[in-house]
Amino acid sequence: MACAASSPAGPIHTQARLWPKIAVVLLVKVVGLTVIWFLFIRGHQVNADAHSTAQAFGLTGRDSAPQSILKEDGHGQ
Amino acid sequence: MGSETLVELSRLQFAATAMYHFLFVPLTLGMVWLLLVMESVYVMTGKVIYKDMTRFWGKLFGINFALGVTTGITMEFQFGTNWAYYSHYVGDIFGAPLAIEGLMAFFLESTMIGLFFFGWDRLSRVQHLMVTALMAIGTNLSALWILIANGWMQNPVGAQFNYTTMRMELVDFWAVLFNPDAQAKFVHTVSAGYVTGAVFVLAISSWYLLKGRDVEFAKRSFRIASAFGLASVLSVIVLGDESGYMVGEAQQTKMAAMEAIWETQPAPAPLTIFALPDEARAHNDFAVEIPWVMGVIGTRSISKSIPGIREIKERNRTRIISGMAAVVALERLQSDPHDAAAKEQFERHKADLGFGFLLKRFTARVGEASPEQIQLAVDSTVPRVAPMFWSFHAMVALATLMLLLFLASFWATLKGGCADRRWLLKWALWMIPVPWVACELGWFVAEYGRQPWTIYGVLPTSLSVSTLSVGSLYGSLAGFMGFYTCLLVVEMFLMVKFARLGPGSLGTGRYDNEPAVHGIAGVAVATH
Numbered sequence: 351m352a353c354a355a356s357s358p359a360g361p362i363h364t365q366a367r368l369w370p371k372i373a374v375v376l377l378v379k380v381v382g383l384t385v386i387w388f389l390f391i392r393g394h395q396v397n398a399d400a401h402s403t404a405q406a407f408g409l410t411g412r413d414s415a416p417q418s419i420l421k422e423d424g425h426g427q
Numbered sequence: 428m429g430s431e432t433l434v435e436l437s438r439l440q441f442a443a444t445a446m447y448h449f450l451f452v453p454l455t456l457g458m459v460w461l462l463l464v465m466e467s468v469y470v471m472t473g474k475v476i477y478k479d480m481t482r483f484w485g486k487l488f489g490i491n492f493a494l495g496v497t498t499g500i501t502m503e504f505q506f507g508t509n510w511a512y513y514s515h516y517v518g519d520i521f522g523a524p525l526a527i528e529g530l531m532a533f534f535l536e537s538t539m540i541g542l543f544f545f546g547w548d549r550l551s552r553v554q555h556l557m558v559t560a561l562m563a564i565g566t567n568l569s570a571l572w573i574l575i576a577n578g579w580m581q582n583p584v585g586a587q588f589n590y591t592t593m594r595m596e597l598v599d600f601w602a603v604l605f606n607p608d609a610q611a612k613f614v615h616t617v618s619a620g621y622v623t624g625a626v627f628v629l630a631i632s633s634w635y636l637l638k639g640r641d642v643e644f645a646k647r648s649f650r651i652a653s654a655f656g657l658a659s660v661l662s663v664i665v666l667g668d669e670s671g672y673m674v675g676e677a678q679q680t681k682m683a684a685m686e687a688i689w690e691t692q693p694a695p696a697p698l699t700i701f702a703l704p705d706e707a708r709a710h711n712d713f714a715v716e717i718p719w720v721m722g723v724i725g726t727r728s729i730s731k732s733i734p735g736i737r738e739i740k741e742r743n744r745t746r747i748i749s750g751m752a753a754v755v756a757l758e759r760l761q762s763d764p765h766d767a768a769a770k771e772q773f774e775r776h777k778a779d780l781g782f783g784f785l786l787k788r789f790t791a792r793v794g795e796a797s798p799e800q801i802q803l804a805v806d807s808t809v810p811r812v813a814p815m816f817w818s819f820h821a822m823v824a825l826a827t828l829m830l831l832l833f834l835a836s837f838w839a840t841l842k843g844g845c846a847d848r849r850w851l852l853k854w855a856l857w858m859i860p861v862p863w864v865a866c867e868l869g870w871f872v873a874e875y876g877r878q879p880w881t882i883y884g885v886l887p888t889s890l891s892v893s894t895l896s897v898g899s900l901y902g903s904l905a906g907f908m909g910f911y912t913c914l915l916v917v918e919m920f921l922m923v924k925f926a927r928l929g930p931g932s933l934g935t936g937r938y939d940n941e942p943a944v945h946g947i948a949g950v951a952v953a954t955h
Contacts, residue, residue, distance in 0.1 A: 371921065372490065372493045375493065375914075375917055376493060379494075379497055379914065380497075382910045382913075383497065383501065383910070385906075386903060386906040386907065386910065389902070389906070390899050390902050390903035390906060391504075391508050391903065399515070400515075400591065400592050400593040400594070401593075403512050403515050403516065403593045403594070404593050404761050406890070406894065407512070407593075407784070407787065407890055408787055408791050409754070409757055409758045409761050410758075410761050
């Protein structure tokens with residue numbers, strides 16, 4: 351059967367109405383993520399080279415920063 | 428190394444975004460194959476109802492894809508923002524499959540999805556079918572690469588540590604690619620997605636049948652979903668068993684925790700189907716066991732024992748003590764890379780370096796760790812048993828429930844009377860959230876069960892986090908959750924709206940809930 355009948359000009363032509371909605375959602379999503387990045391992520395930079403990693407792991411000297419607060423039960427959950 | 432709060436918040440943020448993301452993913456993975464089946468029938472038979480089915484279910488697939496695709500991208504960014512030391516330490520290996528996944532997802536999958544939606548009037552039937560097939564392959568290939576990356580976190584193969592660069596370096600790409608843990612995870616995960624897609628189509632079709640609308644369309648959708656779902660749920664169970672076997676081989680701690688095995692079980696070990704695990708006493712209350720089954724599942728034999736948590740902890744204690752020597756040698760090598768004695772010591776103990784790192788959570792001076800600190804590190808090597816046990820067993824119970832549903836649905840389909848069994852239709856309708864719950868539980872078992880590691884046996888979670896402020900993590904966590912919740916609400920709204928409209932939303936004039944634009948519209952026209 352020919353598929354031309356699949357797009358008649360009916361009053362309920364929701365296929366056409368769906369795409370603008372999806373486009374708006376995608377736009378909102380991009381804007382939302384950009385705002386989150388701008389507010390919370392943009393200004394934070396973490397150096398992660400060999401030296402800074404060794405330092406972060408407490409391998410570069412005896413005066414390493416205090417380690418984390420111990421959990422009461424010590425579980426690795 | 429970050430504070431405990433920083434570590435917990437970073438984990439929470441990643442877990443929350445991953446769990447939100449996986450609300451969208453399994454439906455995409457499963458629906459795409461159902462679309463391929465429907466369109467294949469259309470191309471083979473020429474019956475336009477199958478084209479309408481492809482287009483209608485494709486519309487729901489499109490809503491899900493459009494809303495869900497970027498929820499995963501933020502996870503990839505988090506590796507850089509929240510897990511900078513993890514990225515430095517294992518980025519050489521972990522980055523490769525993620526990059527290939529990006530190419531698969533954004534080039535193959537997205538391009539084909541565009542052609543799928545906009546190519547109906549521009550491509551021939553066979554060309555469009557090929558597009559749908561490539562879309563299905565692309566979707567599943569992107570899942571493959573993600574699961575290769577995740578499989579490497581569970582079972583790190585094909586890499587070795589270089590103390591001068593302070594990172595793991597890839598030495599065997601093929602070992603990473605064909606990591607048995609990754610392969611088992613891939614087939615189990617995508618099969619779970621297929622089940623999700625099948626339950627979704629089955630449930631909505633059942634709703635149409637209960638309402639007595641679009642009956643022929645719904646019955647055909649029901650038939651395809653029941654057959655596809657039965658094959659898929661059987662695959663999930665069989666491949667889940669294989670996945671369990673791989674877990675037993677590579678991560679005995681996870682296996683012991685999810686089965687609440689406190690003491691080493693003599694071969695062949697029994698399967699505990701119900702128990703109340705008591706962490707304090709390292710004992711299961713009210714345990715109901717089936718003899719032999721766990722031994723067969725976990726070892727594929729009746730002669731091998733399954734190690735219990737107590738034995739695993741003692742093994743880990745030995746490795747932690749060996750790892751202390753590796754960390755001390757590494758500290759000396761950081762001061763003097765040419766220290767021959769340190770190099771020799773490091774080479775002897777480097778396999779246990781990760782276990783030595785576990786002590787960093789409890790003391791700055793690993794080489795001088797007290798017995799109490801070593802005991803804390805030993806205890807930290809096992810995740811909490813009760814959440815693991817219950818999550819795993821709930822997942823298995825839900826999978827069994829879905830197996831029963833698909834057996835009943837397929838049987839009803841064979842008998843030709845699915846529309847008459849209202850109890851079955853109601854059951855199928857109410858099952859709609861079940862596959863999502865099962866998927867989330869499965870991921871919880873996989874990821875929580877790997878703790879305290881980001882890379883099992885190599886890199887502890889506590890050393891992987893970026894040195895961010897706690898405030899920024901609270902803020903970004905709230906932002907992500909608020910935003911993702913909005914996306915979920917929009918998805919639910921659009922899904923419910925278009926599911927309610929049904930195939931009439933295609934505007935063909937052949938279905939219920941739309942004006943008849945071609946005389947007596949309906950199924951009789953659509954099906955010939």
